Amino acid sequence: MQADILEVVFNRLYTTIHETGIVDDYRELLLSVVIQSIRRYQLRSEDKLLAITLPELWCVGLGGESHRVVGVTAAWFLLQLAAFLLDKVEDDELDLTTFATLGVGPVSNLATGLIFLSQCILNRLELDDGIDYSTATDIRAMFSKSILNVCGGQHIDLTAKNCLLEQVWNSFEMKSGLFFALACFAGARLAT
Numbered sequence: 001m002q003a004d005i006l007e008v009v010f011n012r013l014y015t016t017i018h019e020t021g022i023v024d025d026y027r028e029l030l031l032s033v034v035i036q037s038i039r040r041y042q043l044r045s046e047d048k049l050l051a052i053t054l055p056e057l058w059c060v061g062l063g064g065e066s067h068r069v070v071g072v073t074a075a076w077f078l079l080q081l082a083a084f085l086l087d088k089v090e091d092d093e094l095d096l097t098t099f100a101t102l103g104v105g106p107v108s109n110l111a112t113g114l115i116f117l118s119q120c121i122l123n124r125l126e127l128d129d130g131i132d133y134s135t136a137t138d139i140r141a142m143f144s145k146s147i148l149n150v151c152g153g154q155h156i157d158l159t160a161k162n163c164l165l166e167q168v169w170n171s172f173e174m175k176s177g178l179f180f181a182l183a184c185f186a187g188a189r190l191a192t
Helices: 006-019 024-044 051-061 066-090 104-122 125-128 131-160 166-190
Strands: none
Touching: 006 024, 006 051, 006 066, 006 125, 024 051, 024 066, 024 104, 051 066, 066 104, 066 125, 066 131, 066 166, 104 125, 104 131, 125 131, 131 166
16 A cells, blocks of 8 residues: 555546646645645544545455556545535535635635536556556546545435435435445455
8 A cells, every 4th residue: 555645646636737737726735625624634544444444445456456556546635625625515504614704605615626626537547557448438537437426425415305214325326426436346346
């Protein structure tokens, strides 16, 4: 396992953000949010296995090479961060975050940028991580399919009233369950 997975992921994100040629102010906002989030991971990393390592754990556990998971891990991390921000906006809980001063519009735009940044990274798996086209295509397709289903789970949360316990569990499965399954699938697919 890469002891410095957070640093390697940050470097990939930093490089990708700078290659996009986006407006300086927005680029700096994206980087600051990524840095904040990575620092939170670093603070929690003492003697703990972090969720960000799921793709690597599955890849290495099935005989794959850890250096191949950087792009997948970076994309999954960005989507996790975007989902967190969007959830706070949708649940009207933005004031519970460090991003409250930005406001709903800028935070929504920030989350949208994180989603498309993850796509930029996934579109370069072959080039940056040496992943063959078939594997990269499978991973990109599963990312899209899984995230759409996660959005379906969030839709249930946002629109359903007086849910039965079974519906609530189904919503959790569609949101958190599918999201974490995506990380496991991507890591396993890199190895197999």
